[in-house]
Structures are given as structure tokens and as C-alpha cells.
Amino acid sequence: MKIYLLRHGTTDWNAARRIQGQTDIPLDAEGERIAKLTGEALAAEGIIFSHVFSSPLRRAYRTAQLAAPGAEILTDPRITELNFGAFEGLSVEEMQNDAHCAFRFFRADPFLYNEEIRKLHAADPENESETLTALCARTGSFIRDRIDPLVRAEAGAEKAGRTAGPTSSAAPANTNILISGHGAMNRGLMMYFRNTKDLRAFWGRGLQANCGIFLIEASVSASGEVLYHTEEDCRIFYNAEAEHIPGLL
Numbered sequence: 001m002k003i004y005l006l007r008h009g010t011t012d013w014n015a016a017r018r019i020q021g022q023t024d025i026p027l028d029a030e031g032e033r034i035a036k037l038t039g040e041a042l043a044a045e046g047i048i049f050s051h052v053f054s055s056p057l058r059r060a061y062r063t064a065q066l067a068a069p070g071a072e073i074l075t076d077p078r079i080t081e082l083n084f085g086a087f088e089g090l091s092v093e094e095m096q097n098d099a100h101c102a103f104r105f106f107r108a109d110p111f112l113y114n115e116e117i118r119k120l121h122a123a124d125p126e127n128e129s130e131t132l133t134a135l136c137a138r139t140g141s142f143i144r145d146r147i148d149p150l151v152r153a154e155a156g157a158e159k160a161g162r163t164a165g166p167t168s169s170a171a172p173a174n175t176n177i178l179i180s181g182h183g184a185m186n187r188g189l190m191m192y193f194r195n196t197k198d199l200r201a202f203w204g205r206g207l208q209a210n211c212g213i214f215l216i217e218a219s220v221s222a223s224g225e226v227l228y229h230t231e232e233d234c235r236i237f238y239n240a241e242a243e244h245i246p247g248l249l
Helices: 029-044 058-067 092-096 110-123 132-164 183-193
Strands: 002-007 051-054 073-075 176-181 212-220 226-230
Touching: 002 058, 002 183, 029 058, 051 058, 058 073, 058 176, 110 132, 132 183, 132 212, 132 226, 176 183, 183 212, 183 226
Parallel strands: 002 176, 051 073, 051 176
Antiparallel strands: 002 212, 212 226
């Protein structure tokens, strides 16, 4: 089984370098264009998705519609973007340059960012900013509830096909799953797929490009454990010559 972990297309707030988080900002014209190109490129490679999951936020859902046209899209609140609380809508550069702002650690040191948000919660229990620990907990729950069963089901179909022999109709499912999400949330999923809890490794090799895709291979061990193998670099399926605007979350 292959899982295609897609980040949404660009938005006006990406272009303005403002933090979106759970603020429901739609795709801009460029975001619509590269999401559509991504869908066309995936189709040209013969990639068909048996299951499509999306964050409920418009920028991710619309990206899923364009990347997998005609597919049924299931939303799940556990794959909504990280809640940045009062930071949402603010300028990335201004927060990064503010020596008193917890956000200055967000990309540079996610472990320290997590600790700073924990301190904010201790000082103000009503603070809505979400820790990365909480993000990883909810995204891990999504994988265990929604993805692991699909991996096991395909493994069972493959085993049945091998047992029945080459003339049987019980052929391997060869399932492809699409998950359409966000910059930080997708990294929460990747923490689970990579089987690590070390927040210092949260960003891997960097922020996933808009409409970039992480490819994950899923299988089941002889003991019944679901295993995931990830690629560290995201793939760009749309035309490499298409104009691309780097974005943030």
C-alpha cells in the first residue's frame, strides 16, 4: 500500500507570509492551478486513489478535490492544521524577530517551541495555542483508527490472493491512499510514520512545499505490526516549470 501525503496549494496568506493555522483560508488562483496540475500529473502516472482523506479546512479539501477529481473525500478533525491561537494572522517575520514571542522557535527549534507553548498554558489555561505534543497525539490517533485498518485489510487481501493461487479473483488490492493536509499537521503524521517522538526531528529536511507529496510505503509484519517506510524528500508531481510560490502553513 502507498500513502500520498499531500500539502494544500497556496493561499493569499501564504503569499503574505501570515500564519494560517486553523483559520479557514481558501486557495488562491495559484493554489488552484498547482493542485489541478498535481491531479493531472498523478492521473497521467496511472495513480488512482481508493481512499481520500482531508482536513476539513477549505484549502486542504479543495486541494483534495483537484488532486483526486471525482473521489469521495472523507474529512477528519484530527488532521486539521495546528492551532496557533493568537499567532494566527500575524506576520512570520515579525514573530521570528520578536525576542519575546514563542513563535521564534517554531522552525528553528520545535522542542523549545513546544516548551514555550506549555509555559503559555501554565500561565493562562484558556490559551488556545496547541502544543506539538498534542498535534502528534491527535494525528497518531487518526492513523491508528483510519489508516492502520486499511493497511491490514490490504495485507489480508494479498495473503488470500497468494493462498488461492494465480487463477483466483482474490487479487492484491494495491491500494493508494491520499491524505490532503497542512505543513505542520503533515509533519505530525510523519512523526508517527517515522516512529519517532523526538520533537527536535519534527521538521525532517524542511517544510513541505505547497502541493508537495511525501510518499509512504505501508506493510504488515509477520507478527501483525503495521510498518511504515517514508521518503524524507517531498515529490513535486506537477509540471516542474510551473511557477511555484513557497508558502507557510
